[in-house]
């Protein structure tokens with residue numbers, strides 16, 4: 255693997271250590287180790303089926319590795335459910351399929367991002383401050399005018415923006431995005447990407463984005479992690495992510511070239 259010399263002295267907010275994942279008897283991630291810095295944007299890139307979503311889902315606890323695990327400096331190695339709950343409270347994920355509820359309005363879907371702030375069985379209406387927070391999140395993704403529209407009536411790109419707003423409404427310390435802009439036009443993708451970047455640079459949030467548009471990865475990320483066939487084949491600052499490196503990550507030859 256090509257690793258930046260900087261990687262050894264980075265202030266990681268989250269590390270993935272020696273992770274193997276198997277699904278249906280197939281190795282999906284193989285000895286994957288890397289870390290993610292506070293206040294920085296890391297883009298995860300690689301060909302379809304490389305294991306990028308699986309890596310995100312190991313970090314948010316949805317996929318349990320066969321070996322290895324996740325650690326944060328504050329919590330240590332994440333083993334117990336209470337430790338995972340601590341990380342989950344600080345983390346938002348923008349899922350590839352948005353995971354929205356179609357019959358609810360855009361605003362109500364965004365409010366679900368605040369579900370942890372009240373009792374799960376509460377039937378009380380949301381407070382006006384929660385509704386204002388949700389409205390601000392919708393404004394940030396340029397969708398305030400559709401706040402009361404049922405999500406099932408929105409376009410794919412609009413739904414994706416609701417998913418981004420729901421992730422941002424709880425002010426996460428760690429933001430995971432699985433192709434969060436794949437249905438947006440390039441200008442809007444860039445604008446929302448800059449919003450996420452400023453969360454990192456201004457508020458110190460740890461941002462990890464799976465991006466299939468490498469031009470967007472170059473524009474937004476401080477660091478690139480390249481994944482191919484379940485291996486990390488590149489891990490370094492964006493300045494080293496040149497065209498040759500990109501081609502190697504995406505080609506089957508990447509492992510040979512860079513590891």
Ligand SMILES: Nc1ncnc2c1ncn2[C@@H]1O[C@H](COP(=O)(O)OP(=O)(O)OP(=O)(O)O)[C@@H](O)[C@H]1O
Nearest residue numbers: 277278282300301302303304305306307308309466
């Ligand atoms: N539940 C599952 N059972 C069996 N195999 C799975 C499962 N989930 C994922 N896989 C396989 O794991 C591999 C990696 O999938 P993953 O979704 O992590 O890739 P990806 O890099 O995110 O791909 P894409 O860019 O297409 O979203 C794929 O070959 C996929 O078929």
